[in-house]
Amino acid sequence: MRIVFMGTPEFSTATLKALIDAGHDIVCVYTQPPRPAGRRGLELKPSPVHALADKHSIEVRTPISLKPEEEQSRFDALDADVAIVVAYGLLLPKPILDSPKHGCFNGHASLLPRWRGAAPIQRAIMAGDDVTGMMIMKMDVGLDTGPYALSEKVDITDDTTAGSLHDQLMDISGPLAVKAMELLETNEIELIEQKEEGITYAAKIDKAECRINFEKSAKDVHRHIMGLSPFPGAWFELGEGKKAVRVKVLRSKIVDSIDSSLVGQVIDDKLTIACADGAIQLIELQKAGGKKMDAQSFLRGVTIDAGTKLT
Template sequence: MTLDIAFMGTPDFSVPALDALVAAGHRIRRVYTQPPRPAGRGQQARPSPVHRAAERHRLDVAHPASLKDERELATFRALGLDAAVVVAYGLILPEAYLSVPRHGCLNIHASLLPRWRGAAPIQRAILAGDAETGISIMEMASGLDTGPVVLEEPVPIGPRTTAGDLHDQLSELGARLILEALDGLAWGGLHPVPQSREGITYAHKLEKAEGFVDWSHSARDIDRQLRALTPWPGCFFEYGGERLKLIDARPAEMPVAAGQGEHPAPGTILDADGTVACGNGALRLGRVQRPGRKPVPGDAFLRGMRLQPGDCLR
């Protein structure tokens, strides 16, 4: 069934859903997205990925700075909507908007609710060591990601899965599930299920400072940190007055010589291959980048910094 839809989204994650809705023949009455932001070296105003996708599809685009203006609400009401689809829009929808579309407002959320409500569900799931995450299609309510779920599908988190990997996988899954959800709601085949009151967690917004690598943490936790914060904000450590980007690393066996006696101090270089002692276990440096230079393998980084086994990165 073809529906009249408002689409509300901003980043790359949202684009596959918009593309899928257009390909399915739904009438996109208006696309809402965040206003253009300064970006790049010249800090020129750059439209969001959703804005650019909407122009590619020749859709009407609006980018209000706020939805609190009564005129914006009146415009939204005048669209004659069957549904609104919201995917990482970036603005909170006032409660008055939620009941305007005939089938309500549906949100594509990148977790299995009620786990990881909030802004950074993909990264928080990896940081916590979750075995799986997924997509929830939720009817929006006045609280933060509190509405009933109409459809969901789990996705495993592998031992080498990064946030970038999950971002792409969940983005495509969300695009598929939103079509199923809209069809089900239109034909009366889906029934919203209230979220459990147990197992609620919140995925707070990421901060750049969370990328700092503390070698006193376990190799397992640093590995999760690196995978969760790849590609953004990335991980770094400091040595010799430089901030060094840790682009790739993974847990490694403790070298035999280093494994004898007391555990080496966290940050100690254990061999010429770039194995570093952590608070528990060891991590093998994969790629490291010095300021203003290209990323290099861990062993090449050690040579460039004239670091030897026994030196400490703390």
């Protein structure tokens, strides 16, 4: 089929590659404009999707908006059978949604209607969900409100980070999109309306919420850490005032409960922190501007005595 692909980050590349490998005619790729990169930000770096499209000699367009009539007319002139959207980064106006013969389909990283919106991977872990998944849905003018065609579930465990879940869902996304296009091409696709109950929204991660609050339960602290790993990273500060050093925690584990009167304090020489209910052990850390390292290696360069309060 004649497909317009719309996506930007690494997550989107798996779907684009799968569609190319399946023999579809990718008539054009839409992605976010190149961004400043390099130490001084003087060079412009194309998005991962842009780079993949260039590799396959596919036309790339990088409009800053799809609202102008001129942009909509250019899109319509592509005469696409369908548009596939995966983490594109721009809202699609109704004329764009209605332009392809079969409409626009979105690869979304949650089990809708749970976690509609920008950060479904992180929010699922942070909320303590046991399962999430990947869905192929037909887009409408709402925020991830359209009917879905296919879905596949993925378990979330205590060892799941946002990074590992990202990779699991990315691996699923390509084959799922290819299967949806097969069903669409043979007119066998079945669209299922989303349930009215269980709707939640995955707001974009705000940097202000990344600071760790060790006064919450161990489960909540652990989910917070794992859900923000590796980016943007949950963090605490060592020291006070101008001497304070920000430290990201990239992995943790829940350990046996301890005296709740020690909440927020380091309780041993293994970076175990007392929480409101139980305790958390920090497994992998990264100082600002430094390399990530395990707790033992981290403690060779930093002294954190038992009784230290982490904030």
